[in-house]
Amino acid sequence: PDPKNIVNLVEVGPRDGLQNEKGAIIPVSLKVELINRLARAGHLNVEAGSFVSPKWVPQMAGTAEVLKGIEKQPGVHYAVLVPNQRGLDHLVELLDANPSNPPLTDEVSVFVAATDAFSRANTNCTVAESLERTAVVTRNALDRGLRVRGYVSVVIRCPFSGEVDAKRVREVTKELYDMGCYEVSLGDTVGLGRPHEVAALLEEVKKGVPVEKLAGHFHDTSGTAIANIMTALEHGVRTFDSSVGGLGGCPYSPGATGNVATEDVLYALQGSKYHVAGLVDVPGRAKTVDLERIVDIGWWISEQLGRENISRTGRMVKAR
Ligand code: HMG
Ligand code: MG
Numbered sequence: 646p647d648p649k650n651i652v653n654l655v656e657v658g659p660r661d662g663l664q665n666e667k668g669a670i671i672p673v674s675l676k677v678e679l680i681n682r683l684a685r686a687g688h689l690n691v692e693a694g695s696f697v698s699p700k701w702v703p704q705m706a707g708t709a710e711v712l713k714g715i716e717k718q719p720g721v722h723y724a725v726l727v728p729n730q731r732g733l734d735h736l737v738e739l740l741d742a743n744p745s746n747p748p749l750t751d752e753v754s755v756f757v758a759a760t761d762a763f764s765r766a767n768t769n770c771t772v773a774e775s776l777e778r779t780a781v782v783t784r785n786a787l788d789r790g791l792r793v794r795g796y797v798s799v800v801i802r803c804p805f806s807g808e809v810d811a812k813r814v815r816e817v818t819k820e821l822y823d824m825g826c827y828e829v830s831l832g833d834t835v836g837l838g839r840p841h842e843v844a845a846l847l848e849e850v851k852k853g854v855p856v857e858k859l860a861g862h863f864h865d866t867s868g869t870a871i872a873n874i875m876t877a878l879e880h881g882v883r884t885f886d887s888s889v890g891g892l893g894g895c896p897y898s899p900g901a902t903g904n905v906a907t908e909d910v911l912y913a914l915q916g917s918k919y920h921v922a923g924l925v926d927v928p929g930r931a932k933t934v935d936l937e938r939i940v941d942i943g944w945w946i947s948e949q950l951g952r953e954n955i956s957r958t959g960r961m962v963k964a965r
Contacts, residue, residue, distance in 0.1 A: 646920035646931055653690065653884040653922055654907060654934060655830070655860065656683050658946070659711075660692040660726055662892025662903055664704050666950060673707040677714035679946055683889060684718040686938035687923030692754065692886075695726035696735045709739050712749040720924060724752040724794060728768055733782050737789055753786050755779045756796040757821065759814045762805035763798055763834070766897050776820050783824040795821030795829040796862065800846060801838035804898040811849035819853035828858050830886055833873065835898040836864030840876040847880040860884035863905050865891060865955075866898070870905035871913050878919065885910060890943035891955035906956030908943055911936040937962075 659680050663671055676694070683691050693715065694708030708725060715723060727733045733753065743749055757775045758764040764772045783793045800814045814831070821829045831850065833843075843861075850859065861877045861884070863870035874885055887910045893903025911934060914921055923934035940962045947954035954960065 647918070650918050650920060651883065651922050652878070652914060652919045654688065654910065655690040655692060655724075655884065655886045656688045656889060656907060657692045657862075657886045657904055658683070658888035658890065658892040658907070660694055660705070661886070662888045662890075664695065664702050665894040665896065665903070666704055666892075666952075670706070671704055671950070673710045673714060675949055676707065676711045679889075679942070680711070680723065681716050682938075682942045682945070684715075684721045684924070686942060687925035687932065687934035689720060689922060689924060690722045690724065693723040693725055693750065695728075696732035697726065697728045709735070712739065713743060715749075717745070717747050717749075718924060719747060722752045722792075723750045724754045725750055726754045726756065727782060727786075728756070729778055730782055730785065733786055751790075752792045752794060753782075754794045754796060755783055755786075755821070755826070756798060757817055758798040758803075759809050759817050760799050760803040760806050763803050763897070766805065767798065772817065776817070779821070780824050783821075783826065787825050793824075793826050795824075795826035796832055797821065797829060798832045798834045800831045801833050801842050802835055804835050804895075811846045814846060815850045815853040818850050818859070822854045822858055828860050828884060829854060830860035830862045830884070832862040833864055833870075834895055835901050836866030836870065836895075838863065838873055839867075839869050840872045843873045843876045844880065847877060847882065851880070856881035857883065860886060862886040864893070864895060864901055864903060865905045866901045871909055874905065874910060875913070889939055889956075890947045890959060892946065892950075892952075902955060906943065906959065907934075908936065908940050908956040908958035908962075911939060912958040
């Protein structure tokens with residue numbers, strides 16, 4: 646495949662998806678099994694959990710046990726989201742207490758919002774305070790030899806303050822990039838963005854950060870996530886976050902759904918000029934992420950959680 650057309654997926658279901666599951670606490674063993682299945686199906690990037698306050702996000706409380714339980718696939722990054730120094734300290738203690746080769750993880754994700762209202766709701770501080778905090782965490786994580794991925798939330802619309810200024814998104818994205826994030830993922834947190842809005846956003850953000858350092862994180866509330874991905878691809882973005890079975894939601898946006906389903910992204914790109922990079926050998930082709938196996942995982946985890954499988958591709962394959 647032409648290196649210019651290699652697409653990377655970051656599977657965020659075990660973090661962005663499961664963090665939003667209502668009801669009973671999901672057992673560590675189920676999270677571990679989900680992550681193992683996703684990596685075995687070919688994913689190179691699986692976000693495994695977060696070290697955030699369990700009062701804020703109870704479903705992520707077992708992340709240390711999850712990291713210890715995963716069967717590490719060489720070459721796979723199992724990122725962990727950290728909101729503050731406390732979260733990073735927790736991770737570093739865990740790594741120090743459990744030296745292994747490969748290590749339990751080599752990557753953290755940090756996150757800020759483009760609006761103060763969302764920042765307060767999600768992290769109890771303003772964007773400026775969040776950036777200050779994140780700069781320290783990023784520095785310390787880099788010093789510890791971890792790679793750091795950044796997220797910006799509410800890049801198109803904020804559930805509290807409405808339309809978001811693309812210039813503000815550009816500034817915040819550039820700050821994360823300048824801090825040392827190897828990539829910054831632009832989050833349509835509420836999932837209401839449309840292709841023309843994504844295009845306008847990228848035109849602006851590209852002025853501050855090279856497009857190959859950007860990723861797209863599209864929740865799919867309005868059914869436009871695949872269209873948004875295709876638009877972002879035309880603009881040169883090559884990394885996208887997705888969630889098996891479309892797991893997830895957003896606690897601050899009633900009706901918001903999860904990330905775009907991984908199955909749907911794989912199906913949309915199958916047979917096109919784009920090649921989704923992965924761990925699994927496909928005879929006669931390069932390594933990729935295996936669509937059939939991802940479909941099976943989508944059905945399996947939906948059943949385990951007693952939730953609907955919202956992947957259109959997953960449903961289509963089952964109905965065949
Ligand atoms: P706070 O209440 O302002 O923090 O929360 P605090 O420092 O005052 O601490 C409050 C309590 O939390 C204390 O415990 C701390 O020890 C504890 P207490 O004394 O009351 O028993 N605490 C922690 N515990 C464990 N791990 C930690 C930690 N830090 C403090 N790291 C804070 C501030 C940032 C901690 C809180 O707001 C928080 O955890 N927020 C995280 C929210 C979150 O995880 N959101 C979802 C992830 S982001 C996302 O989904 C968006 C994304 O997908 C992109 C998109 O779609 O837009 C990435
Ligand atoms: Mg998200």
